[in-house]
């Protein structure tokens with residue numbers, strides 16, 4: 001589509017993404033754990049680009065990069081993250097950062113556009129050290145004690161050591177300035193196949209699902225695997241396995257249209273070939289954007305556990321270990337993205353919840369927030385083969401920049 005309003009430079013967007021892909025390359029993806037050398041070089045890369053967008057660059061004391069503007073008028077915050085999961089894809093994170101940079105480059109120097117786009121790259125969205133530490137620090141949700149306690153989940157290196165190693169120790173952490181921004185906009189690859197399978201170009205995110213996590217413990221009786229007759233066993237492992245299957249049989253009658261649930265880890269105790277497990281534990285997760293649905297499923301889980309306990313062989317305890325309220329995306333942001341999709345993506349958009357967590361859910365706790373998705377080939381993400389068609393990347397950039405303009409115009 002010919003475009004005389006967006007002025008997005010598609011070749012520049014692709015070149016930037018390839019420049020970031022060239023730092024910490026792994027196969028066709030990247031390996032950039034938080035505070036690794038390639039991650040830090042990526043942050044520096046961004047800091048060097050920001051002046052092209054009339055933004056002053058700063059890296060704060062938790063590794064967040066900010067580009068701030070002195071232009072008058074409303075300011076929109078936009079961004080994503082630059083670290084990756086281990087041995088993962090090239091677009092998860094950088095896409096949203098480069099779109100934000102492009103929006104700032106196009107909009108900020110334009111005297112006909114009121115206001116400015118400010119850029120953020122949030123540190124550790126991928127959770128090497130914790131959960132959304134960078135964006136949570138910005139909204140005031142991370143204490144010094146939290147940082148003292150944070151450790152790299154792979155290497156065990158403390159966050160304090162990591163900050164010292166990369167030269168960020170002692171720097172102040174930037175905090176959100178009340179009223180500075182009209183809101184936060186983030187673009188991301190979909191990481192699923194809704195867009196691709198529907199022939200669509202843009203996902204207009206309605207909400208980011210909440211994640212509820214449970215530890216479910218089965219207690220039976222540990223005994224000898226050779227001498228204990230089948231009829232008298234209290235096998236906690238078998239009870240757990242049956243329970244897993246029961247969940248899959250019974251949840252569909254009570255869940256919502258997009259609820260997902262996962263048993264991510266099972267441990268048998270003591271976990272030896274000749275011992276009947278005396279206890280067993282599963283980590284179980286439910287995701288949905290409707291707290292009522294979660295509440296219903298949790299009730300069901302507890303009543304199923306009570307039924308198993310009542311049968312007398314094994315007792316089952318359900319412990320909720322994590323709750324996350326869903327984050328609703330702002331209606332005006334959804335409308336702006338949809339209107340931009342009509343202008344630059346032939347209206348091929350769909351409103352959809354995000355099943356994955358993103359920094360936008362943290363920003364949404366203090367300001368209006370919105371997200372847009374571009375298609376992921378084959379729905380693949382968190383893997384080095386993750387990819388998006390070049391044309392879809394450029395279309396996404398045009399929609400993103402146009403949405404920024406619409407939001408700044410109010």
Ligand SMILES: [Zn+2]
Pocket residue numbers: 081092093125188
């Ligand atoms: Zn991401």
